[in-house]
Amino acid sequence: MCFGSKADKLGKKFGTELLSLPALMQNENIADLILQAKKQMNVYDPALIVQWNDNGFNDTRIANCRNGIPGQTKQAIINFIVNNGGVDFRGENN
Known part of the structure; x- marks a missing residue:
């Protein structure tokens, strides 16, 4: 840097x-x-920064689900945050 x-x-x-x-x-x-x-x-808007660990979504036989839990995909987590008032800034989903 x-x-x-x-x-x-x-x-x-x-x-x-x-x-x-x-x-x-x-x-x-x-x-x-x-x-x-x-x-x-x-000024008072909270911010949430998520640094995704792709290995955590693929560490079991159930692909793309967090720790193998069905329905807990990255997109499902993003949708939950957005549907509850969050903003996917710049639409990057990352």
Whole structure:
């Protein structure tokens, strides 16, 4: 990461050093997503960032279901969040 990167800008927004950010937020794509979402959010809007572990959806014989639980697919979880007031920002499902 370099000075002036999206992650560096995110660190400045939070009033901290880049390396003090959680590892997830040091990712350039995640930092860019957060910075863009912040522009569209109200002050008290909560944010939920999900870092999917695809292996957790394919660790049993029941493919694409979280820990083999039928119906607990990534899309089902996203739909649940969106149907209960969440926003799939930029429609990325990730």
